[in-house]
Amino acid sequence: MPHLLTLSDLSIGTINDILNRAQEIQIQNLYCIQQDIICANLFFEASTRTRFSFEAAEKRLGYHVLNFSDESSSTQKGESLYDTLRTLEEIGVKAAVIRHRQDKYYEDLRGRLSLSIINGGDGCSDHPTQALLDLMTIKQEFSSFKDLTVAIIGDLRHSRVARSDAEVLTRLGAKVLLSGPKEWMNSELPGEYVGIDEAVKTADIVMMLRIQHERHTDGMDLSKEAYHKQYGLTLERERLMKPGSIIMHPAPVNRGVEIADELVEAKRSRIFRQINNGVAVRMAVLEWAVNQTEEAKRHEYTANKR
Amino acid sequence: MPHLLTLSDLSIGTINDILNRAQEIQIQNLYCIQQDIICANLFFEASTRTRFSFEAAEKRLGYHVLNFSDESSSTQKGESLYDTLRTLEEIGVKAAVIRHRQDKYYEDLRGRLSLSIINGGDGCSDHPTQALLDLMTIKQEFSSFKDLTVAIIGDLRHSRVARSDAEVLTRLGAKVLLSGPKEWMNSELPGEYVGIDEAVKTADIVMMLRIQHERHTDGMDLSKEAYHKQYGLTLERERLMKPGSIIMHPAPVNRGVEIADELVEAKRSRIFRQINNGVAVRMAVLEWAVNQTEEAKRHEYTANKR
């Protein structure tokens, strides 16, 4: 029953195995025929990228896909997440991809289910497959993480991507710089706070964060234009970037706010490359989870027979 | 054009054929490759269990699945159910699974369509595949239905499960006991009304019903705690149950209301087993409907050729 809940649970060895397998999947342009794996997507928050990326990954692996939607399900009748998942388990679901607005929604599910949970993002907490696809993108560019400088800039407080990335990059030996509005600083993140110009100038990777309007309770008083000028990657700031350095963003982009419209598809932008990598990474993660589950079941079966 | 609208339409022989086939499907853990059957799920009421159970069944049979959702379809433009189904028929759909809030919504569809209708629940009236999976669960436990005592307890008035189960179990030779709040008694159900303690003590199967809040117009004045104490399966009442007797519930469960939280996954509970059986039963039902349709078409074709 291996879950992917947060990257903190995975060893560096496992992370590298997943990244290597993702690279292999991408090079082979892998599509599988399989007929006996059912998985489910449970998205309790709006999503295009992550949801379709997972669904494409699942279908390329040949899995049957059940798409759960909040509005038309029994969670409307007050059913708990545990009961919903136990139900899906009995229906034959081997892996469930879950996005949930509640931080660490999975805590009270650990050890109670035989299906694999793949975390598709929880509250402001974690987004492990986004971090993995960011790692894959960085690795394709720089081969290793050691001694790279990564600047993570923007809405550090509400971004689950920031937290997942900062933690795993630090573990992998990269130097993390943090920058953004004072109101959105986040003392829980590993990394050093610097001014945005210094961050942009020094970094090998300039990773801009999406403003998570939908997760804000406190407004920020800045207009979009003012935010862009103070904390965004403007055309002027991009000129400060080092040769060979790249721009990343988890998307969807607020064009002209976090990043100048013209930079989204600029030469040094890897924003759409990240999305492309997302499918391969998710295929590798699903394969890793499901194969281990099937393997575990076989062992159990052999043990029972003796 | 065989439909499954209500179990009353099926002979005991057909019911047994379906149950035997379901058992076979479950033992074989059957997944099929097929490429030329399209089916559709039309759920006009919220559902997790039944909808995903059917979808898993359909995909395990190798069918192509169209998921119709009320909000984004032409029923929004005022289209009738008949016109929607005629449309799906022309699109190539061979079987349509329908859940509808209106009792016997299918009455004016009989004889007008060449696709198979599988009733996924209509109003407070019927839920034939739930009754079949309940039968499968009981048969796995007791081999036969003759002389078993089944206590159906709770919201008898609004439960389509109660009606479907009480009728078919009576036909199969079981003794049905009914219990629950006076306000929710239902004189149309076959069976004998008894007090809840007697029901629990006497029964081989204690079948607790879900309180159908979403179908109530009249409130009940009891708090959840009071309901649980008076009409629920409490920890104390469970101790009255006979050795070898089992607990069933169509789910989703209101934990702590119809049944004590701790009993949901207790040893004698078959609640999740029921869900598991649901997939096999629905595979058997779909196979039965679609194969007969295809068979009928072949005959028609041969007749045309002569």
Added chain:
Amino acid sequence: MPHLLTLSDLSIGTINDILNRAQEIQIQNLYCIQQDIICANLFFEASTRTRFSFEAAEKRLGYHVLNFSDESSSTQKGESLYDTLRTLEEIGVKAAVIRHRQDKYYEDLRGRLSLSIINGGDGCSDHPTQALLDLMTIKQEFSSFKDLTVAIIGDLRHSRVARSDAEVLTRLGAKVLLSGPKEWMNSELPGEYVGIDEAVKTADIVMMLRIQHERHTDGMDLSKEAYHKQYGLTLERERLMKPGSIIMHPAPVNRGVEIADELVEAKRSRIFRQINNGVAVRMAVLEWAVNQTEEAKRHEYTANKR
């Protein structure tokens, strides 16, 4: 990157190729096994017929299908259509079927995407696959379009079907008559305005249009009964029709308004035949788009290698 945005973009030769392939697909009752094509359906307006017709077509071709729904996606977070499509492209989508309330939503997408866009209807403007299935239906009946008289009757102003059909039929040599309420006349349509009785009497094809309530901002003051009497195909009017002439309607039908209830499935009605033809036509269109895309990619690849 061939798109199907409006039939005006297609030569008569290409239109005929698609119609011939659709006919072949229908006769063979074609179902394909394919495993490496992903397509997406993006419907920003309610639809049953078109959406499921496309989905059935896609699945019969063996494609993997992603169903995008407005409510649960990042367009909720303000993402533009271009960014959504670029995302899908990176996820591996080869063809996107789009229905959108905005006329010519595709104008600023042209030349910026490598996936194929298949227009599933835009505002009051175009509905090219509907026109193709109408052509297929007419061709099955009359073999050719030359010198046929087609009367298009009803809500000419808000009907994208009217525009697509009138234009292509004129190009193919048919004579188009137009009729309907003065308020809904549309001077942009090719064709001659005549009274409804004359239209019905003269036409080989009487094509009734759906009243597009959902696209009206200006109400019409007529009751349903009065509309039916003045502009509908009543039982009396049907008796004026020429022998061998047929009735068409894009559906969903407002029974008793545009057309008498009894005529919907009358002998000379081809309304459900149109729906049936829709699947074959859409299979032919998708095949045409996707195969050209794959072909183009192969050429590009060879060119790169040299």
